[in-house]
Amino acid sequence: MNPIFTETYKVRSTQVNLNNQLGLYGVLGMLQDIAAEHADALGFGYKELVKKGFFWALIQQKLKMERWPMWNEKVTIHTWSLPVQGVYAFREFELFVGEEKIGECASTWITLDIQTRKPIELSNDPAFFHSRTEGGLSFKTERVLLPQEMQLVHTFPVRISDLDVNSHVNNVKYTQWALDMMTERDHRNFIIKEYEINFLSETFAGDLMQGFKSRGRYLNPEKTLVETFLYAQKEGAPKPAFIAKWIAQKIIKS
Incomplete structure (x- = not known):
């Protein structure tokens, strides 16, 4: 299975800000959406985790943007998981308009027990997350x-x-x-x-x-x-x- 998951989004009129661009709130919404879609495709999405008594929680995020897409532009986002470390899972993103790379984002996640709100140790089986082991971004969350x-x-x-x-x-x-x-x-x-x-x-x-x-x-x-x-x-x-x-x-x- 290809570790890189891709979706394309059109910037809608309801998503643009004062400067007629997709702003920070809109971009992060797209990143959250594609992260959920990819996790679901890999078999550890929201519904699957809830059945086991867990849920995903984002704990750190770092975004860098070269430019912000305009109304009606189409944004293609690539995302992938990195190998887990204990209770921490890592996900990265790249954003493109056509062939132009406009942004990158790194994120760190944990799974929490629904009842206790305590972190759960994640699987260290690389096949479980279909992690990307080569390439990726040049920065991490901090x-x-x-x-x-x-x-x-x-x-x-x-x-x-x-x-x-x-x-x-x-x-x-x-x-x-x-x-x-x-x-x-x-x-x-x-x-x-x-x-x-x-x-x-x-x-x-x-x-x-x-x-x-x-x-x-x-x-x-x-x-x-x-x-x-x-x-x-x-x-x-x-x-x-x-x-x-x-x-x-x-x-x-x-």
């Missing part, structure tokens, strides 16, 4: 370390529409929360080039969340690249639900 100074910018409840089939907030929704912490001006003037997120704890309907953001830090003398950290935490919780970082590039308007 732990995101927050700066000391973070500002509270948003307080909001977890809504029913935030929940997924596992009755907790979907990982893509966490990214939407991060996007909502930025101003409209930020979204119109900057475009994300790199995005990292660590998922640290579950959140559920009715939880009251607090969103925090760092001040942007310019990474070059021209002040065209800016780094921003974000996280959200349930009020009174011992640790954040997620920690994220992105590097955004200023849009040069003609």
Whole structure:
């Protein structure tokens, strides 16, 4: 069996952002979709795991984009699994428009027991995951370390529409929360080039969340690249639900 799984998606009008492009939220939704499709094709998708009392949980993700596809463009995504390590499974992605490679993404997953929410040791049989053992991306997911100074910018409840089939907030929704912490001006003037997120704890309907953001830090003398950290935490919780970082590039308007 070919370890590389492929799907093609058309950018719909409902998926474009303020800049008439498929944005971060839309891309991560496509990646989640193809990951689920591939896992199902390999025999360890959602339904199969639930029968055994487990479910997949994404814990780290790192995305790099050369450019963002426009409305009506077709995005072809290739994905594959890497050999597992203990409780950790690894999945990588490449994104193309035609022959042009526009992005890459690395992700780290675990399977959790539905009742205890504790990680389950994964099979170390390479045939089980049909892992790719040669090639792949040049980077891995990493732990995101927050700066000391973070500002509270948003307080909001977890809504029913935030929940997924596992009755907790979907990982893509966490990214939407991060996007909502930025101003409209930020979204119109900057475009994300790199995005990292660590998922640290579950959140559920009715939880009251607090969103925090760092001040942007310019990474070059021209002040065209800016780094921003974000996280959200349930009020009174011992640790954040997620920690994220992105590097955004200023849009040069003609």
